[in-house]
Amino acid sequence: MDYSKFEVEDFLCDDSFLEYCLETNPEAVKFWNDWLDKHPEKALVAERARKLFYTLNGNITAETFHRDHELFKSAVTERLGEHIVKPDFFAVNRKNYVRRLWIGAASLAACGILVASLFFLKSEQTKIPAHSETLSYATPMGKKRKVKLPDGSVVTLNGGSHLQLQQGFNTGNRELSLTGEGYFVVVHNAAKPFIVHTEKITIRDVGTEFNVKAYLNDKATEASLINGLIEITIKGTAHTTVGLTPVILAPNKKFILINDAPASGKTPGITKPIFDVKNITTTENNSVAETDWTQNKLTFVDEPLSEIATQIERWYGVKVIIANPALNNLHFTATFDHGDIVQILEALKLSGNFNYRKEDNMIRIY
Incomplete structure (x- = not known):
């Protein structure tokens, strides 16, 4: 099979790739590790598919899958006695644990592994109330940090940055605040737009990749779009006129807001431009200057x-x-x-x- 033409939905409908995600088949794990080493150009697409698979299946990862596997075996032994042969999840018929998932709105097909026995175990456990405490992440100067958010989205934070999730993130909303710089790879969820608040602008997105640079002491606030579509609204009473009309940013474009620029001129009704939209900067090595820091x-x-x-x-x-x-x-x-x-x-x-x-x-x- 020609995997080189696979996109996210193709990977998610390949059974061996799903086994690779959960590490339930050593041969599949070896095959995909070797294949991705030989095809680094597909690494980003495959990683998106893997993260989306985890999200669609309740954030089940290989680590949590194996942990629950052992918990289930222990629970069965305790309930039924030591003379009962412990079940092996990996020996069950494929039809019992593979379910096809289809997202019709975007015509995105995805396939996920769901083990019914896990739900038997979890139904016996006491339900834990949803975590209501506000989560925050910070990086000191000289450090970077990659954070996986509760909705499966991934943020890479540059040095001297702070990210704070609003209460109810991934349950009632997907809103957060950023000071500093972050590179976002957002999981698609049309019902809950992903919203980033900075001191000067608000960025609204439904599933894409973009970089936000919003250090408090910088001369400008920037948002650079790599894939997808984002909507930018300028904040503040001084920017009311501009803020009424959000800026829609297209791929490979960069939004630049001069932080201390005046919002209007001396003539009533005339507003000075306080922001600009330019192309992202491509280096001689064909990399994107605005996101090189993530590499x-x-x-x-x-x-x-x-x-x-x-x-x-x-x-x-x-x-x-x-x-x-x-x-x-x-x-x-x-x-x-x-x-x-x-x-x-x-x-x-x-x-x-x-x-x-x-x-x-x-x-x-x-």
């Missing part, structure tokens, strides 16, 4: 040294001081793998004609 690449495209210093602070957890104000306007274009900070400074120094001194966690550029 541990530090990318600058015609950026001033003052902004590069801020990014270095977030990446390495250091303090950067530019002692000579004239150096702030030096512009650089470069891509670095996440390596030693000294190597990056040396490379910038060669083309920027400046010096620096490193003292513990402080970099002084002069």
Whole structure:
């Protein structure tokens, strides 16, 4: 079979791929690991299919499946006696645990593994009330963190970022607040739009991939769309005129809001543009500059040294001081793998004609 043409729905309708997701068949696990190693271009699609499969089946993962497997066997032994042969989930007829799932609204077909015996075990357990406490995640300077949300969506947080879920996330809503930078891979759910609140804008989405950069001290708030469609509303009483008409962002476009720009001019009824929509930036290596950070690449495209210093602070957890104000306007274009900070400074120094001194966690550029 030509798996190279598979999309998300095709993977979800392949029985061996479902066995790979739950790790119930060692041969399937080996086959798909080997196949994905040989076809890295399909890794992202396969990963989306795997995460969607878990979501459609109550967030059952390979880990929870095997855990419940052991719990069930223990429960049967305890109830029926040691002389009863322990059941093996992996030996049951395939027809007893595979169920086809169809999502008609988007014509998306998906197949999931559901083991009836698990529900027997869970029905005997005391129901636990839904968790009502607000969840939050944070990353210190110099660190990144990947978070899987309760709805199956995945967020990668850059250094110095904070993410907070609203109470009732994935039950009554799918809303959260972000300070800093996050890359979102959102699970589709038309009934519950995924909404990201930042200080300046609100982003509404129903299932896509996008990057949000909303550090409080930055000059601009940005949203870069990779796949899908998002709707952006500008917040604040000063932006009421613009906020009434949401901006619909198309793939490969970037929304940029100048945080401290005035909302209107002196002439009544005339509103100055406070935001812009541009193409995302593609590097010479055909990567996306706005999301290179998720691949541990530090990318600058015609950026001033003052902004590069801020990014270095977030990446390495250091303090950067530019002692000579004239150096702030030096512009650089470069891509670095996440390596030693000294190597990056040396490379910038060669083309920027400046010096620096490193003292513990402080970099002084002069």
